[in-house]
Amino acid sequence: MPSEPSFHIGPIPIHGRTILSPMDGFSDQPFRSLARRLGSAISYTEFVNALDVLNGHPHLERRLAFLKTERPVTFQLFDDDPGRLLQAALKLRPFEPDIIDINMGCSVRCVSGRGAGAGLLREPAKIAQIFHSLTHALDLPITGKIRIGWDEDSLNHVDVARIIEDNGGAAIAVHGRTKAQAYRGQANWDAIAEVKAAVSIPVFGNGDVRLVADIGRMREHTGCDAVMIARGAIGNPWIFAGLDRHEVTEPQVRAMVLDHLQAMQAFYGAELGLVLFRKHAARYISPYGLDTAQREQLLTSETAEDFTRILDQLALQPAVA
Ligand SMILES: Cc1cc2nc3c(=O)[nH]c(=O)nc-3n(C[C@H](O)[C@H](O)[C@H](O)COP(=O)(O)O)c2cc1C
Numbered sequence: 001m002p003s004e005p006s007f008h009i010g011p012i013p014i015h016g017r018t019i020l021s022p023m024d025g026f027s028d029q030p031f032r033s034l035a036r037r038l039g040s041a042i043s044y045t046e047f048v049n050a051l052d053v054l055n056g057h058p059h060l061e062r063r064l065a066f067l068k069t070e071r072p073v074t075f076q077l078f079d080d081d082p083g084r085l086l087q088a089a090l091k092l093r094p095f096e097p098d099i100i101d102i103n104m105g106c107s108v109r110c111v112s113g114r115g116a117g118a119g120l121l122r123e124p125a126k127i128a129q130i131f132h133s134l135t136h137a138l139d140l141p142i143t144g145k146i147r148i149g150w151d152e153d154s155l156n157h158v159d160v161a162r163i164i165e166d167n168g169g170a171a172i173a174v175h176g177r178t179k180a181q182a183y184r185g186q187a188n189w190d191a192i193a194e195v196k197a198a199v200s201i202p203v204f205g206n207g208d209v210r211l212v213a214d215i216g217r218m219r220e221h222t223g224c225d226a227v228m229i230a231r232g233a234i235g236n237p238w239i240f241a242g243l244d245r246h247e248v249t250e251p252q253v254r255a256m257v258l259d260h261l262q263a264m265q266a267f268y269g270a271e272l273g274l275v276l277f278r279k280h281a282a283r284y285i286s287p288y289g290l291d292t293a294q295r296e297q298l299l300t301s302e303t304a305e306d307f308t309r310i311l312d313q314l315a316l317q318p319a320v321a
Helices: 029-038 050-055 060-064 082-095 117-122 124-137 157-166 189-198 212-222 237-241 250-268 270-285 292-299 304-313
Strands: 007-009 012-014 018-020 043-049 073-078 099-104 142-149 172-178 203-206 226-229
Touching (some): 018 029, 029 043, 029 250, 043 050, 043 060, 050 082, 073 082, 099 117, 099 124, 117 142, 124 142, 142 157, 172 189, 189 212, 203 212, 250 270, 250 304, 270 304
Parallel strands (some): 018 226, 043 073, 172 203, 203 226
């Protein structure tokens, strides 16, 4: 680890300028740990519903479990109710996250439609209230992850970023799309640059970073302090080590697949770990020209032994275009 931090979030030194973006169903402890080992600078948990925290939902233990080696760790919360967010953050404080992040970007209807996630972008006064109350009640940095607005006609990224900063927020991640875009179209990097120019807390740029070269392009274009990578890291966590997929050797891929599978089984148990690993496995093998039957055989294997045996037999050659 370099001795000089790249930047700070509040008092917390951050080493590195690429970050695995929070992803429901993906950024669990096994995936975060390996991304962190490869160079991701912060571990963000999958988002967690404040209501679930207050109700003590049984899945929370797994969603919020982290290894010491992952620090700094950010717990990400979502809700539309400032009071519940505060109560949930206070309840999670004893689990000693380094940072608490408020999700203001989730576009799925069951979240944004009830005013949580990207739904909060339509209520800037609530955002002010959330950041004011959490930053006053908690002794750790509170950050936010936003989209650039609800839709093209209501872009408010600069206003929202200023509100977050003015109310004590310690960093802002900006996914350069509107809620209406969901995951379609191009991310608006100009908007990320506008946020960076408007605030003095760290800004993370997010959206459409698939290749190592995109990291530099994003930083150059926006001036952001760090780049967050979501989909581009699935099947290629080496992006955090500065490698594109075509630069990763076949033995490295095989070793990573087995390592990741083993970590999933250690974390979730043998059966569930294998089932949940399949979506990662599909992405690890996607660059290869495997036929459907080969893919299916691998991805439906029911034990780690079968999976390993089938993987060993597969020739992993890049698909010819
Ligand atoms: C499967 C999936 C799950 C996601 N879950 C979350 C989440 O829990 N919290 C969050 O802030 N963003 C979530 N996102 C959004 C990503 O963090 C990121 O902002 C978005 O995918 C754009 O980045 P990308 O172009 O690098 O994929 C999710 C995205 C995907 C594809």
